[in-house]
Every structure is written in structure tokens, then in C-alpha cells.
Amino acid sequence: MKAVLTVTGKDKVGIIAMASTECAKFGANIIDISQTVLKEYFAMIMLVELDGLTTDFKGFAESMELKGKESGVDIRVMHEDIFNSMHKI
Amino acid sequence: MLNTTDILETITMIREENLDIRTVTMGISLFDCISDDPARLEEKIYDKITTSAKNLVRVAEDLERTYGIPIVNKRISVTPISLIGAGLSPDGFVRLAHTLERCASTLGVNFIGGFSALVQKGATKGAASLIEAIPQALTETDHICSSVNVASTKAGINMDAVKKMGEIIKETAYLTREEDSLGCAKLVVFANIPEDNPFMAGALHGIGEPDTVINVGVSGPGVVAAAIKKAGSCDFSTLADTVKKIAFKITRVGQLIAAEAASRLGVPYGIVDLSLAPTPAAGDSVAEILENMGLERCGTHGTTAALALLNDAVKKGGVMASSHVGGLSGAFIPVSEDRGMIDAVKCGTLTLEKLEAMTAVCSVGLDMIAIPGDTSAATISGIIADEISIGVVNTKTTAVRVIPVWGKGVGEVAEFGGLLGYAPIIPLKNESCEAFISRGGRIPAPIHSLKN
Numbered sequence: 001m002k003a004v005l006t007v008t009g010k011d012k013v014g015i016i017a018m019a020s021t022e023c024a025k026f027g028a029n030i031i032d033i034s035q036t037v038l039k040e041y042f043a044m045i046m047l048v049e050l051d052g053l054t055t056d057f058k059g060f061a062e063s064m065e066l067k068g069k070e071s072g073v074d075i076r077v078m079h080e081d082i083f084n085s086m087h088k089i
Numbered sequence: 090m091l092n093t094t095d096i097l098e099t100i101t102m103i104r105e106e107n108l109d110i111r112t113v114t115m116g117i118s119l120f121d122c123i124s125d126d127p128a129r130l131e132e133k134i135y136d137k138i139t140t141s142a143k144n145l146v147r148v149a150e151d152l153e154r155t156y157g158i159p160i161v162n163k164r165i166s167v168t169p170i171s172l173i174g175a176g177l178s179p180d181g182f183v184r185l186a187h188t189l190e191r192c193a194s195t196l197g198v199n200f201i202g203g204f205s206a207l208v209q210k211g212a213t214k215g216a217a218s219l220i221e222a223i224p225q226a227l228t229e230t231d232h233i234c235s236s237v238n239v240a241s242t243k244a245g246i247n248m249d250a251v252k253k254m255g256e257i258i259k260e261t262a263y264l265t266r267e268e269d270s271l272g273c274a275k276l277v278v279f280a281n282i283p284e285d286n287p288f289m290a291g292a293l294h295g296i297g298e299p300d301t302v303i304n305v306g307v308s309g310p311g312v313v314a315a316a317i318k319k320a321g322s323c324d325f326s327t328l329a330d331t332v333k334k335i336a337f338k339i340t341r342v343g344q345l346i347a348a349e350a351a352s353r354l355g356v357p358y359g360i361v362d363l364s365l366a367p368t369p370a371a372g373d374s375v376a377e378i379l380e381n382m383g384l385e386r387c388g389t390h391g392t393t394a395a396l397a398l399l400n401d402a403v404k405k406g407g408v409m410a411s412s413h414v415g416g417l418s419g420a421f422i423p424v425s426e427d428r429g430m431i432d433a434v435k436c437g438t439l440t441l442e443k444l445e446a447m448t449a450v451c452s453v454g455l456d457m458i459a460i461p462g463d464t465s466a467a468t469i470s471g472i473i474a475d476e477i478s479i480g481v482v483n484t485k486t487t488a489v490r491v492i493p494v495w496g497k498g499v500g501e502v503a504e505f506g507g508l509l510g511y512a513p514i515i516p517l518k519n520e521s522c523e524a525f526i527s528r529g530g531r532i533p534a535p536i537h538s539l540k541n
Contacts, residue, residue, distance in 0.1 A: 004091065006100055034093055045096050058154050076100060078157030080091070085341040087095040 001050050002031070002080045003057075005064065009073030011042035019046065019075070022067050026060050027052040042073070047080065103158055106311035107373040108339065110346050111366045112162040113149045114202075114287035116294035116302040116359065117141045119168040127181050130174060131188040138165065138192040138201075141301050141356075146197045148353045152346055160346065161308070161508075165196070166292035167203035175215030179222040186226035186233050193232035202292030204235040207282070209244040210531070220250075223257050227272040228264040234275045234290035238282040240477045242484045245534040246280070251477065252526050254278045255470030259493060262462065266495035269503040273492040274425075274457065278473050280480030280487050285360050286416040291453075291488060302359035303351040304416060307343035307407075308366045309335075310427075311373045313399070317381040328382065329402045336363065336406030344411040362416030363407030364452060365399075367427035369510035375399075375420050376429025376439075387429050388439030396420060397450035417486060419452025425505055425512035426457055435513045441472075449479050454487040459503040459512035462495040469493060471522035482535045 005028075007019055016035070023030055028048040035044040053060055061077040068075030102108040122133035142165055149163045167173075167189070174185050182204075189201045204226060206216035223235050237254055240246035258273055265272035277291045284295020287304035294302070316335040320328060343361040351358035367375045376387035379395045400419045408414055422444065424430045433439035441458065448454045454476050460469075473489045480487030492512075494503040499516045 004096060006096060008097075008100070036093060043093065043097060045091075045093055047091070058151075061154065076157055079155045081345060082156040082158065082342060083091050083096055083099055085345040086099055086338045087092065 003048050003050055003077050004080050004083055005046040005048055006076045007042070007044040007068065007073050009042055011037050011040050015042060015071070015073060016044060018067065018071055019044065019064075022064055023048055026063065027054040028060065102309070102312045106309070106315050107368070107370060108309045108312050108342070109159040109161050110305060110343060111308040111364070112164050112287050112306040113145070113160055113346065113350050114164040114166055114292055114304045114306065115142050115145050115354070115356065116166045116285065116298055116304060118294055118298065118300045119173045123173055125176065127177060127184070131185060134173070134185065134188050135192055138167065138189070139195050142196050142198065144354055148350055151353070152349055156346065158342060158346070162199040163197075164287065164289060164292065165192070165198050165201045166287070166294045167201065168294050168296065169205040169207055170203055171206035171213070171216040171219040172296070174219070175213065177215065177218060179218045182219045182222035183226050183229065186222070186230050189233050190230040198232070200232050200234050200289045202234040202236070202289050203294060204233050205237065205293045207238045208247055208250045209238055209241040210247060212250060220253060220257060223276060224260040224264050224272065227261055227275050234292065236277045236279055236282065236291045236293060238279045239473070240280040240481050242281060242481050243534055246474065246477055246481055246532040248474065248526070248532055249529055251278075251473050252467075252470050252529070254473055255466040255468075255526070258469050258491065259466045262493045262495050269497070269505060270462070270492050270495045271505055274490065274505055274509050277488045277490045278477070280477040281485060283416055283486055287362050288364065288366065288417055290490065298359070299357050301356045303347060303354060303356050304359040304362065305343050305347035305350070306362040306364055306366065306416065307339050308364070309339040310365045310367045310375045310378055312339060313365060313403075314372070314374065314378045314381050317378060325398065329398055332399060332402035333406035336403040337410045340407035340410035358413070360413045360415030361407070361411040363403055363411070363414055363418040364416070365403060365420040367421065367423065368508055369426055369428055369431070371428060374427045374429035375422055376427055376433055380429060386436065386438040387433040388443050392443060393446050393450055396422075396447050400451040417452040421453055421456065422447055422451060423457035423490075425459065425503070425510040426508060427510075431510070431512060434515055441515050441517065445476060445479070448476060448487055449483060452486065454480070455489045455491060457509065457512065458491045459494050459514045460491050460517055461498045461514055462493050463498070464493045464517060465521070465523070467521065467523035467526045468517060470526045474526065478532075
């Protein structure tokens with residue numbers, strides 16, 4: 001399955017490095033990545049493939065969220081289908 | 090890849106605008122539990138419910154985690170208990186309420202609905218016994234909801250039942266007087282009750298439903314209010330389109346969760362209920378939507394029109410987003426559960442008469458309204474009769490859930506706690522309707538030609 005990982009918060013050095021290192025640690029493969037910075041507000045979106053995950057979805061999502069908190073940004077991991085359902089007919 | 094703006098819009102809806110799935114409700118038929126031995130009946134009901142729904146809470150929590158959207162309630166609806174325990178005495182029905190309560194506690198669900206009777210044309214012995222049992226059953230349990238259908242467009246209004254329900258509500262209020270008559274918040278009187286409604290307190294599993302089914306109720310007044318605010322001072326066509334678009338998105342999430350929950354539980358998917366269900370939290374209010382349309386305060390002139398537009402647009406947007414739609418589907422206006430409504434009642438702009446008019450164009454009816462504790466049973470029946478007439482004549486569901494708050498009067502506030510919120514006590518008319526209510530019998534079904 002694929003999930004959308006969003007990182008939002010105040011822009012600073014090393015956010016992408018932190019998120020991608022965490023993903024690699026759990027075997028989550030980054031397929032696509034995009035980011036925007038509006039004023040000082042940072043929004044990064046990663047599409048990750050979770051078939052090779054070394055833990056379960058819950059464990060991965062909770063670890064990512066915790067890592068985000070430690071780094072002062074908000075990280076969310078959600079199944080891509082919620083976005084597909086809402087925004088594609 | 091998905092569009093960044095779309096992804097951030099979804100995140101904002103969930104994080105800042107209180108978008109959630111209000112309920113995943115499993116409907117369970119209890120017909121195969123019927124037994125002439127009351128102890129065996131209780132045992133079979135307990136086994137059927139706890140087996141059928143054993144994974145409900147876990148699956149709902151997994152879905153919350155996977156899709157990142159809160160699922161506020163996990164609930165169960167059952168076949169109207171008056172049909173299942175038809176031979177029981179009122180005491181027997183109270184014992185069944187305790188059995189259902191044990192199921193709720195074992196499974197960890199928020200509510201079980203279906204302690205219900207359908208008496209639109211007349212009451213069977215079982216239905217009459219269940220109605221007698223309601224006050225005690227709701228006092229002695231915490232998670233059981235009760236509903237009584239007293240009228241339908243085809244049958245007319247059973248005024249004997251309307252009279253009786255005034256007395257039952259009054260008695261329930263007295264028995265739960267220590268908690269601001271909270272028992273009445275778990276009891277609804279209906280006209281044209283739907284058989285697949287996932288929302289409490291009126292949920293039941295209709296007789297034409299499959300053995301088990303998953304129904305989902307969506308929410309999201311905050312999302313609609315924010316979209317309208319963003320749309321600014323557009324004309325009505327654009328306003329309606331804005332609501333339709335956002336209702337489509339909200340409902341698609343409901344559809345996704347309903348289909349996924351049904352598949353994981355191995356149960357048929359029933360319907361998505363397209364409802365805007367408010368909560369007492371800031372930014373989760375239907376009144377706020379109406380005010381964002383340009384009303385200084387909900388309840389003022391123009392409110393019924395604004396609500397009619399909202400309700401229609403929500404349905405139009407939602408219908409395309411879901412393969413099966415049902416339940417109550419529309420905007421809810423439960424006063425104690427909506428901060429904007431509470432404020433509007435407090436300042437006197439929103440009155441019972443205006444609320445009654447609003448129910449002619451939206452779903453449900455007079456919902457979660459606190460009335461003075463010394464209101465007579467006949468007056469409560471009068472309120473029910475008025476509201477039920479709107480449903481019967483207009484071929485729609487209407488309902489009454491009023492709480493005569495024991496020991497409190499106009500100017501005071503009833504506190505129900507949690508999602509049930511709090512409500513200022515609303516003033517009623519002083520003149521009696523007792524002679525009208527006491528006539529007895531039925532109001533005939535309305536004619537459906539010569540429409541005016």
C-alpha cells in the first residue's frame with residue numbers, strides 16, 4: 001500500500017533529511033516528494049510505498065509522528081486512498 | 090502524484106475544521122434470538138450481539154489510524170426490541186435493556202439503539218409493555234437508546250401514543266432528575282422513522298434489513314462553515330455550488346470508511362447518512378454555517394431559507410459521492426450540541442417556534458431542547474403532535490427529543506456533558522392543550538392530492 005506523509009511546520013535546515021532517514025529506517029520507499037515554502041511555513045509531501053515496511057503501519061505512523069514532534073514539525077501518515085476518494089471522481 | 094493543495098486541504102479539514110466520521114454503526118437483526126423463555130432470550134441476544142460485533146471497535150480504530158480521520162462513535166443498532174420480546178412484561182423489557190447494556194460494556198461501543206417500538210397505527214401488547222419500561226430502562230442503563238414511532242404518512246398519527254409519550258418523557262425526566270433529566274436525551278419520538286439510521290438516539294435495525302449491516306454517518310459542519318466564509322459575498326447559485334462541492338468531499342470519506350469497514354468486518358455495506366452533525370466544540374456548528382451565509386444570528390428572519398438551501402445542497406453533493414444513501418441525511422439542529430444554537434437560544438433569537446419551522450426543511454426535528462421541568466405531560470404531547478404533523482403531512486422524518494429539566498426553569502442551563510453539551514431552558518406557551526391531547530384515537534393519514 002501507498003501512504004501520503006505530510007510534514008508541516010516552520011522551515012528550518014534538515015527537515016527532508018530527518019524525514020527520509022526515518023523512512024529508510026523502517027523500510028518505507030519514497031516514490032515521490034514535493035515541497036513548498038510559503039513565507040516561513042514549510043509543507044512537504046511524500047508518497048511512500050509501504051510494502052517493505054519492517055514494522056506495522058501503526059508502529060511506522062506513530063514513530064514518524066513522534067520524530068516530527070521532537071523536531072518541532074507536524075508529521076502525518078495517511079493511506080493515499082483518503083485523498084484519492086476526496087479529490088478524484 | 091496527488092496535488093499538494095488537495096492534500097493540504099484534507100489535512101486542514103481534519104485538523105482545523107473538525108472533519109470526522111461521526112459514527113460507524115453496525116445493524117444487527119435479533120429475529121433469530123426470539124424465544125418463549127425470557128432467560129434464553131437474554132442469553133441469545135447477548136451472544137448474537139457480542140459475536141456479530143466483536144471486531145467492530147478494533148476495526149474502526151484501525152481505520153482511524155490508517156486513514157488519519159477520527160471516527161467519533163462506534164455504535165450498534167438492533168431490531169426494535171418490542172418485536173423481539175413481544176410476550177414480555179415491562180419488567181422483562183427492563184431486564185433486556187440490562188442485557189443490551191452488558192453487550193455495550195463487553196464490546197466497548199458508545200451506544201446501542203433499538204430499545205424501540207413502532208406504534209404508528211396502534212400498539213401491540215409487547216409495544217405497550219416496552220413503552221412502559223422506557224423510563225426505568227433509561228434510568229438504569231447508560232448506553233441504551235430508545236425510540237418510538239408514533240406516526241407515519243400512510244398511517245396518520247396515533248394520538249394515544251403521543252399522549253402516552255408525553256407522560257413517559259415526564260417520568261423519565263423525574264427518574265433521572267439528579268443528572269438534569271439526562272434520560273430524556275436517550276429517547277426520541279418519531280414520525281416516519283428510517284430503518285437504516287446510524288445516528289442516536291433514533292437508530293434501529295429495520296425489519297427489511299439484512300442480518301448484519303454497516304451504516305456510516307459523516308459530519309463536518311466546520312468544513313462547510315469554512316468553505317462558505319472563504320466563498321465570501323457570492324450569489325446564491327455559487328453559494329449552493331460551494332456547499333455541494335464540499336459535501337461531495339465529506340461524503341466521499343464516509344463512503345470510503347463505510348466500504349472499508351464493511352469489507353474488513355465481512356458484513357454488507359448499507360448506507361452513508363449524509364448529515365451535518367454538530368458538536369458543542371468551537372467551529373463545529375450548523376448555526377455558524379447559517380450565520381456565515383449572512384444572518385446576524387441563527388433564528389432571525391431568513392434562517393429557514395438559509396437552512397433549506399444548506400440541506401438541499403448537502404444532499405445534492407452527497408448523493409453523487411456515495412453509492413447508497415439513507416438514514417436521516419440532512420443538517421441536524423440539536424440545540425444543546427451546537428454552540429451557535431445555544432448562543433442563539435440564550436439571546437432569545439432562536440425560539441421553539443422558529444426551530445419548529447426549521448425542521449420543516451431539514452432532517453430530524455426538535456432535537457435536544459431543554460424545556461422547563463414543570464412542563465405538563467399534555468404540553469409535551471402537544472409539542473410532539475405539532476412536530477410529528479410536519480413530518481406526516483410533508484412525507485418526511487421528523488422527531489422530538491425534548492428534555493423537561495426537573496427542578497429548573499427558564500433562564501437556567503441544563504448540563505448534559507460530552508457530545509450532548511448544554512442548553513439554556515427555552516420558554517414555552519402557558520396556555521393548555523390538555524383537552525385536545527386527551528381526545529384519544531388517531532389523526533387520519535393526510536390526503537396526497539389537492540396539494541397546497
